[in-house]
Amino acid sequence: MTFFDIARRNVTRHWLRSTLAVVGIVIGVIAIASLGIMGNSIGLMFENMVSDVGDTVIVSPATGVGGGKLTERQVSDIARAVGSNDVIPFSSTADKISVGDKESAAMIYAIPAGDIPSLLEVESGSYPKDTGGGCLIGSQLAANSRENGLKLGARVRIGGETLRVVGVLKERGMGFDINPDYAIVVPYAWYSSHYDEDDYDQAIVKVRDVNNIDAVKESIEQKMNRREDTVAVMDTRGILESVFAATESITIFLAGIGAISLLVAGVSILNVMLMSVTERTKEIGILRSIGTRRSEVMRMFIYEALLLGLAGAVIGGALSFGTGYVVTALFAGNADYLFHPTSLLYIAFGMGFGVFTSIASGLYPAWKAAQLNPIQALRHE
Amino acid sequence: MPVISFEHVTKVYPLPAGDVVALDGVDLAIEKGEFVLIMGPSGSGKSTLLNIMGSLDVPTSGEVTIAGKKISRMSDDELTLLRRDHIGFVFQQFNLIPLLSVVENVEYPLILKGGQNGSRERAKEVLRAVEIAETHFTHKPSELSGGQQQRVAIARALVNDPDFLLCDEPTGNLDSKTGTAIMSLLDRMNREEGKTIVMVTHDPRMTEYADRTIRLVDGRVVE
Numbered sequence: 001m002t003f004f005d006i007a008r009r010n011v012t013r014h015w016l017r018s019t020l021a022v023v024g025i026v027i028g029v030i031a032i033a034s035l036g037i038m039g040n041s042i043g044l045m046f047e048n049m050v051s052d053v054g055d056t057v058i059v060s061p062a063t064g065v066g067g068g069k070l071t072e073r074q075v076s077d078i079a080r081a082v083g084s085n086d087v088i089p090f091s092s093t094a095d096k097i098s099v100g101d102k103e104s105a106a107m108i109y110a111i112p113a114g115d116i117p118s119l120l121e122v123e124s125g126s127y128p129k130d131t132g133g134g135c136l137i138g139s140q141l142a143a144n145s146r147e148n149g150l151k152l153g154a155r156v157r158i159g160g161e162t163l164r165v166v167g168v169l170k171e172r173g174m175g176f177d178i179n180p181d182y183a184i185v186v187p188y189a190w191y192s193s194h195y196d197e198d199d200y201d202q203a204i205v206k207v208r209d210v211n212n213i214d215a216v217k218e219s220i221e222q223k224m225n226r227r228e229d230t231v232a233v234m235d236t237r238g239i240l241e242s243v244f245a246a247t248e249s250i251t252i253f254l255a256g257i258g259a260i261s262l263l264v265a266g267v268s269i270l271n272v273m274l275m276s277v278t279e280r281t282k283e284i285g286i287l288r289s290i291g292t293r294r295s296e297v298m299r300m301f302i303y304e305a306l307l308l309g310l311a312g313a314v315i316g317g318a319l320s321f322g323t324g325y326v327v328t329a330l331f332a333g334n335a336d337y338l339f340h341p342t343s344l345l346y347i348a349f350g351m352g353f354g355v356f357t358s359i360a361s362g363l364y365p366a367w368k369a370a371q372l373n374p375i376q377a378l379r380h381e
Numbered sequence: 382m383p384v385i386s387f388e389h390v391t392k393v394y395p396l397p398a399g400d401v402v403a404l405d406g407v408d409l410a411i412e413k414g415e416f417v418l419i420m421g422p423s424g425s426g427k428s429t430l431l432n433i434m435g436s437l438d439v440p441t442s443g444e445v446t447i448a449g450k451k452i453s454r455m456s457d458d459e460l461t462l463l464r465r466d467h468i469g470f471v472f473q474q475f476n477l478i479p480l481l482s483v484v485e486n487v488e489y490p491l492i493l494k495g496g497q498n499g500s501r502e503r504a505k506e507v508l509r510a511v512e513i514a515e516t517h518f519t520h521k522p523s524e525l526s527g528g529q530q531q532r533v534a535i536a537r538a539l540v541n542d543p544d545f546l547l548c549d550e551p552t553g554n555l556d557s558k559t560g561t562a563i564m565s566l567l568d569r570m571n572r573e574e575g576k577t578i579v580m581v582t583h584d585p586r587m588t589e590y591a592d593r594t595i596r597l598v599d600g601r602v603v604e
C-alpha cells in the first residue's frame with residue numbers, strides 16, 4: 001500500500017464522477033490530436049502536391065509594362081545574366097481542342113522544343129521537334145481523355161490545325177511555374193506561327209545549385225531592372241516557405257482550439273477534485289492527526305489528478321487514431337498522413353497536454369487539502 | 382524527565398464576540414508509565430489540552446515539552462513528525478480511514494515511516510494483541526462494530542510503539558459493556574506494556590483504572 005494505491009482507490013470509489021472527468025480529458029486530447037493531425041495533413045497534402053523543390057526562379061514582366069510580355073531580347077538578356085543556368089521561356093493560352101468529332105478545351109503551354117527536356121519528363125513516346133507538328137499531353141489529361149481518343153499517336157486539332165501526340169508527360173504535380181498535368185505542351189515555333197506571337201509570358205530559370213538562388217535573382221535584377229522595373233523576379237523557395245509557414249500556423253491554430261477544449265476539461269477536474277477535498281475533509285484530518293505530512297497529503301491528491309489525466313490521455317490517444325483517420329481521409333483525402341511522424345507527434349502532444357492539464361488542475365485542490373487545519377478538519381462531518 | 386510537561390500554558394481562541402480562553406495558565410507533568418485521567422465539565426478545555434499534548438495544536442503562550450522536545454518554535458512538518466513518531470491518538474469517533482481495510486489502517490503509520498518490510502506482519506501482530514479476529518483483517522472499518530473499530534483504532538495508535546497514548550473519550554460512543562472491555566484493554570496496555578496513557582473522560586467510574594486525575598474547570602487545573 002502506497003499513497004498511489006490510496007489515490008487509485010479514491011478515483012475508483014467515485015467511478016461515475018471520475019469517469020465524467022476522464023471523458024472531459026478524453027475529448028480534449030482527441031480535439032488537440034485530431035485538429036493537429038488535420039492541419040498537419042493539409043500541410044502534407046500541399047507538400048505532396050507541390051512538385052517544386054525550390055530550385056526555380058520565375059521571371060515575369062513587371063505589371064503594366066510592355067503589355068505584360070517578355071520579348072525575345074529580354075529573354076536573351078536574362079540568359080546572359082544567369083550564366084550557365086537554363087532559361088526556359090514559355091507562353092500559355094487556353095483553346096478549343098478536338099479529337100475526331102469530340103470537342104473540348106485545354107490549357108496550352110508553348111515552350112521552345114529544345115528547352116522542353118530540361119523542364120519536363122516524358123512518360124511514353126518522345127519529345128516533339130520545332131517542326132513536324134508534334135505535341136505532348138499531360139498525364140492527367142491523358143488519363144481523363146483516353147475514351148475520347150486523346151492518347152499517344154492521336155491527332156488533335158487545335159484551332160484548325162492538326163498536331164500529333166508524340167509523347168505523354170510524367171505526372172508533375174502542382175507547380176508555381178507551369179501545371180502541365182492537365183495541359184497540352186506544344187513547341188513554341190508552332191505556337192508562334194499559329195497564334196502570330198513573338199513574345200513570352202514568363203521565363204523559368206532552373207538554378208543548378210540552390211545555394212545560388214539569391215545570386216541568380218540578384219544578377220537578373222541588376223541586368224533587367226537597373227533603370228526601371230521591367231521584370232518581377234520570384235523564387236519558388238520563398239513561395240514554398242511562406243506557404244508552409246501558412247499551413248503551419250493553420251495547424252497551430254487548430255491545435256489551439258483543441259487546447260481550449262482541454263482547458264474546459266481541466267476546469268472539470270478542478271471541480272471534481274475540490275469536491276473530493278470537501279468530502280474528505282474529515283479523512284484528511286485523520287491522516288494529518290496520525291502523522292501524515294502536508295506534502296504527503298498534497299501528493300495523494302496530485303496522484304489522483306495524475307490518474308485521471310493518464311486515463312484520459314491513454315483513452316483519448318487511442319481514440320485519436322480513429323478520429324485522426326476520419327479527418328485525414330476527409331480533409332486530406334489520404335488516411336496515410338495519419339501515420340506520418342508529425343501526425344503521431346500531435347497525438348503524443350495531445351496526450352502529454354492532457355496529463356499536464358490534469359495535474360495543473362489538481363494542484364490547487366491538493367494545496368487546499370494540505371493546508372487544512374487538522375483539528376478543524378477532524379471536527380468536520 | 383516527564384514525557385509531557387506544560388509550563389503556564391494558555392490557549393486563547395480569538396473570536397469576533399470576544400476572546401475565548403480555553404486554557405488559562407496550565408502547569409502539569411505526565412511521567413512515563415502513568416495512566417492519567419482528565420476530567421471536567423463540558424467546555425472546560427479538556428480536548429484543547431489533549432490536542433496540545435498531541436502537537437495537533439500549539440499554545441498561545443507558555444511552553445510545552447513533548448518527548449523531550451519544546452514545540453513552541455516547531456514547524457508544521459516537525460509537529461507532524463512528532464505525532465507520527467511519538468504519539469498515539471484514540472478518538473471518540475474511532476476515526477479509521479474508510480478507504481483502507483482493517484489491517485491497512487493499522488499498517489498506515491508504518492507506511493508513513495517508510496518501513497515496507499514486515500509492516501504487514503507487525504500490523505497483524507498488534508491487531509491480535511487487541512483481540513481482533515483474523516477474519517476481520519481484510520474487512521472495511523464500516524463492517525465492524527463500534528467496539529471492534531475502537532480496538533482497531535487502539536492498534537493503529539500502538540503500532541509505531543509511541544511514547545504515550547492520548548484518548549479523547551474513547552468509550553463515549555460505546556455501550557457500557559463494550560466500554561468496559563475497551564477500558565480493560567487500555568488498562569492492560571498500561572500495566573503489562575508500560576504504556577503512558579492520558580485519557581479525557583466524563584465517566585467517574587474510570588478513575589479506578591487511573592493512577593491520578595487532573596480536573597479542569599474553565600481552563601484551569603483544580604485539585
Ligand SMILES: Nc1ncnc2c1ncn2[C@@H]1O[C@H](COP(=O)(O)OP(=O)(O)OP(=O)(O)O)[C@@H](O)[C@H]1O
Nearest residue numbers: 394396401402403422423424425426427428429430
Ligand atoms: N476552534 C475553536 N475556536 C473557538 N473556540 C474554541 C475552539 N475550540 C474550542 N473552543 C472553545 O474553547 C473552550 C474549550 O473547548 P474544549 O473543546 O477544549 O472543551 P471540552 O472540555 O473538550 O468540552 P467537551 O467536554 O464538551 O468536549 C470552549 O469554550 C470552546 O467553545
Ligand SMILES: [Mg+2]
Nearest residue numbers: 427428429549
Ligand atoms: Mg472535548
